[in-house]
Amino acid sequence: MKRCAKWIIGGILLAGCLVQLWQPERTNPPVAPGEDFFASNAPPAEVTSILRAACYDCHSYETRWPWYSKVTPLSWWVVDHVKEGRDRLNFSEWPHDRTRKARSYYRGIQEEVEYGKMPLPSYTWMHAGARLSEQQRQALMEWAEEQVELLQGGADDE
Ligand code: HEC
Numbered sequence: 001m002k003r004c005a006k007w008i009i010g011g012i013l014l015a016g017c018l019v020q021l022w023q024p025e026r027t028n029p030p031v032a033p034g035e036d037f038f039a040s041n042a043p044p045a046e047v048t049s050i051l052r053a054a055c056y057d058c059h060s061y062e063t064r065w066p067w068y069s070k071v072t073p074l075s076w077w078v079v080d081h082v083k084e085g086r087d088r089l090n091f092s093e094w095p096h097d098r099t100r101k102a103r104s105y106y107r108g109i110q111e112e113v114e115y116g117k118m119p120l121p122s123y124t125w126m127h128a129g130a131r132l133s134e135q136q137r138q139a140l141m142e143w144a145e146e147q148v149e150l151l152q153g154g155a156d157d158e
Contacts, residue, residue, distance in 0.1 A: 019072045019073075020071070020072050023075055024079040024080075026063070026069060026079060026082075027061075028061050028062065028065075029092075030061070031060075031061050031092045034096070035093055035094065035096075036091060036092055036094060037060075037094040038091075039094070039096070040094070041094075043143055044143065046136070046139050047140060047143045050139070050140050051091065051140075053129050053130055054124075054127075054130035055118070056091060057082070057123070057127075058081055058082050058086070058119075058120070059088075059090060059091050060092040061086070061092040062092065063082055065078075066078070066126065081120065081122075088108075089109075099151050102151060103147070103148055103151040106144045106145075106147040106151070107148050109144040110141050110148065113137055113140050113144070114137075114141055119132070
């Protein structure tokens, strides 16, 4: 019986190691010159640091991959968030000349923060630096709202 338990535990440990070989790709594609959001936008310093600290890991090509993004099965979960995040809003591919698109991003930022959906709670749980204070949330929302208004009635795209 004891021997049997050893084999079972050994098998589980071995499987746990083998499964580490099964890894998703963690990419950080190069950011084309002039494409990044900050190439043509200069928000207040506070907003800049919030975006970098709380959003850029999932919404840009400058992801700082955490150690647990290398551990299966967490890796799949993290990579999925980043993939989906980049699909929805990518600061590394900002629509500089497309007013309507940019406006809808600003609107989205304002709303997601207002409803407490962003940054993702599962992320702030692991990243204390991304937990926004009420004042930071307000600063981010007010700034986004201002951009929506500034772009209102601008030359349109699409
Ligand atoms: C841990 C990864 C992660 C972080 C950090 C994060 N997001 Fe997201 N974001 C996602 C994912 C995944 C989605 C798509 C699924 C969803 O909406 O829940 C998303 C969706 C969005 C959308 C919706 C886009 C649309 O399709 O309407 C906006 C806007 C957004 N995020 C803004 C932000 C802002 C602003 C921050 C920083 C304050 C932030 N996010 C931080 C992962 C993240």
